[in-house]
Amino acid sequence: MIALLPGESRALFPRLVDEMYDLRLSAVRARRDRPLGAVNRLSVVDYFDSLDPLYVLALDDAERIVGALRLLPTTGVTMLNDAFAATAPQRLRIESPLVWEASRLTLAAIENCQAQERIIDRAIGEIGAALNEIAQAAALTHVIGVFDGNAQSMLFRRGCAGESLSPPMSLDGMQMFIALYEVGATMDAQFMHLAGDDACRPVNLAEFESARFYRR
Amino acid sequence: MYCEDVFDLIDRLARADRRSVLNSFLDEFLRATGLADVAYVAFNLPTDVAGRPLLSAACGPSWRKIHIQSRRVDLGPLQRAGLGGIAPVSWGVLDRDDPVLRKLLGESLELDLGANGVSIPLRGLDGEYALFSVCVQDPGSCEMSRHGLMRQFMVASAIFHAMVRRGASSALGSHGDRLTDRERACLRLKALRKTDDEIGSAIGASARAARFWLETARARLGGATVDKAIEIALRRGAIGLAAESPDPPLESIPLAPSIDWRMR
Numbered sequence: 001m002i003a004l005l006p007g008e009s010r011a012l013f014p015r016l017v018d019e020m021y022d023l024r025l026s027a028v029r030a031r032r033d034r035p036l037g038a039v040n041r042l043s044v045v046d047y048f049d050s051l052d053p054l055y056v057l058a059l060d061d062a063e064r065i066v067g068a069l070r071l072l073p074t075t076g077v078t079m080l081n082d083a084f085a086a087t088a089p090q091r092l093r094i095e096s097p098l099v100w101e102a103s104r105l106t107l108a109a110i111e112n113c114q115a116q117e118r119i120i121d122r123a124i125g126e127i128g129a130a131l132n133e134i135a136q137a138a139a140l141t142h143v144i145g146v147f148d149g150n151a152q153s154m155l156f157r158r159g160c161a162g163e164s165l166s167p168p169m170s171l172d173g174m175q176m177f178i179a180l181y182e183v184g185a186t187m188d189a190q191f192m193h194l195a196g197d198d199a200c201r202p203v204n205l206a207e208f209e210s211a212r213f214y215r216r
Numbered sequence: 217m218y219c220e221d222v223f224d225l226i227d228r229l230a231r232a233d234r235r236s237v238l239n240s241f242l243d244e245f246l247r248a249t250g251l252a253d254v255a256y257v258a259f260n261l262p263t264d265v266a267g268r269p270l271l272s273a274a275c276g277p278s279w280r281k282i283h284i285q286s287r288r289v290d291l292g293p294l295q296r297a298g299l300g301g302i303a304p305v306s307w308g309v310l311d312r313d314d315p316v317l318r319k320l321l322g323e324s325l326e327l328d329l330g331a332n333g334v335s336i337p338l339r340g341l342d343g344e345y346a347l348f349s350v351c352v353q354d355p356g357s358c359e360m361s362r363h364g365l366m367r368q369f370m371v372a373s374a375i376f377h378a379m380v381r382r383g384a385s386s387a388l389g390s391h392g393d394r395l396t397d398r399e400r401a402c403l404r405l406k407a408l409r410k411t412d413d414e415i416g417s418a419i420g421a422s423a424r425a426a427r428f429w430l431e432t433a434r435a436r437l438g439g440a441t442v443d444k445a446i447e448i449a450l451r452r453g454a455i456g457l458a459a460e461s462p463d464p465p466l467e468s469i470p471l472a473p474s475i476d477w478r479m480r
Contacts, residue, residue, distance in 0.1 A: 006301045006302075008301060051339070052301070052302070053302065054301065054302050054303060071302065072302065072339070073302050073338075073339050075338060075339055075340065075341070075374055075377075076338075076339025076340055076341065076343075077339070077341065077343065092396075094432055095341070095432070095435055095436065096374075096431055096432050096434075096435035097338075097370045097371060097373065097374035097435065098367065098370060098371070098431055098435070099428070099431065099432065099435075100302075134303065136363070137303065137304075138303050138304055138366070138370070139304075139363055139364075139366035139367035139369075139370050140370075141367075141427065141428070141431050142424075142427075142428045142431065163421070163422055163424060163425055165425070165428075180424065180425060180428055182424040182427065182428070
């Protein structure tokens with residue numbers, strides 16, 4: 001199941017928000033590429049979360065979050081344009097009302113378990129398909145993904161890593177990848193095959209509106 | 217908050233400066249686009265003067281009349297629904313049982329504005345929030361698809377917001393009005409009537425990347441379409457058809473956007 005959580009409504013959904021940050025935390029800890037002492041809840045909530053982004057959350061059958069993604073329009077403040085301002089390749093600054101940025105793709109770190117891998121496939125598929133549908137409803141042309149190495153590798157293994165827009169960039173000692181997705185049928189097919197036949201259909205605009213008031 | 221604070225705020229609002237700059241922009245914009253009923257509201261808009269205005273708003277003549285007649289300080293439900301989010305809000309999905317919305321739509325119908333439209337949230341580079349709303353009198357009669365119409369509104373709203381930003385503060389603009397090398401290459405090849413596949417091959421990427429760089433170039437130049445962006449780039453000397461030319465200095469780039477498509 002896919003739930004869309006507008007940032008301005010986060011106070012209404014404390015369980016979902018807590019779970020999403022916990023998921024980020026466990027993903028960072030699982031990477032073990034930084035001292036554990038440096039990783040806490042504060043380190044996985046960044047400035048961009050305060051900008052009321054739109055969160056796309058993949059929930060399993062028990063309604064626990066198994067995947068999450070954050071969306072921001074590139075006309076405003078974004079990770080690519082602001083967090084990477086000092087390190088981005090020359091003038092890689094994207095500002096368009098028809099392009100949004102997807103960042104903080106986080107997936108439950110349960111890939112080593114064969115039985116659970118299907119859950120991750122489905123989460124990636126449903127998040128991607130929902131992303132495409134939201135983007136179509138907003139008449140966007142493209143979505144840029146700003147993903148860490150872990151998320152990028154999960155997407156790459158499943159053939160949906162998008163098209164690389166630049167060499168990897170460094171942020172807080174992590175390699176970050178910039179991926180381009182074109183909104184439309186190709187993107188939908190790319191993700192829907194992962195979501196499988198039994199997948200929930202991604203939300204349409206009307207459902208999206210009602211999801212604004214989704215309450216547990 | 218103490219009651220005195222509320223009355224003090226109302227008093228300060230009543231004494232606040234009112235500037236005609238937004239409405240003059242809107243009039244110019246309506247003339248250029250052929251749109252009839254548009255409203256725009258912005259919070260935290262950066263300006264040249266110290267301290268940002270609490271609220272900046274502009275409405276088409278009919279909506280202006282409603283607000284003046286109602287002496288309305290409160291924002292309408294559309295603004296409330298749209299300002300916090302990032303996705304466009306189609307009025308059709310709003311809760312029409314909401315008495316405030318019913319009243320607003322009733323007024324809208326009385327003034328022959330129609331009860332259909334879309335509100336597009338805008339996020340700015342300096343932390344400002346805005347909402348651009350357009351009435352669509354009869355969406356069924358429009359030749360363009362809903363998707364195409366929405367895309368035009370998205371582009372129009374961003375161009376209008378850029379105009380307002382530039383009008384509010386001469387020091388502001390986009391963080392980069394100059395084209396990148398890839399954008400310039402794509403625009404130039406597009407001007408030479410190359411296909412997206414050919415442009416992609418020429419820049420060592422795919423057709424989808426070519427379309428992406430064309431879109432970012434369009435947005436950077438403030439053109440309503442890629443063709444308009446090409447015209448602007450040629451006029452400014454940012455691209456040349458004979459050979460790739462270097463970017464002109466920023467000072468020589470005129471800031472006025474080009475909006476000359478018509479839509480109703």
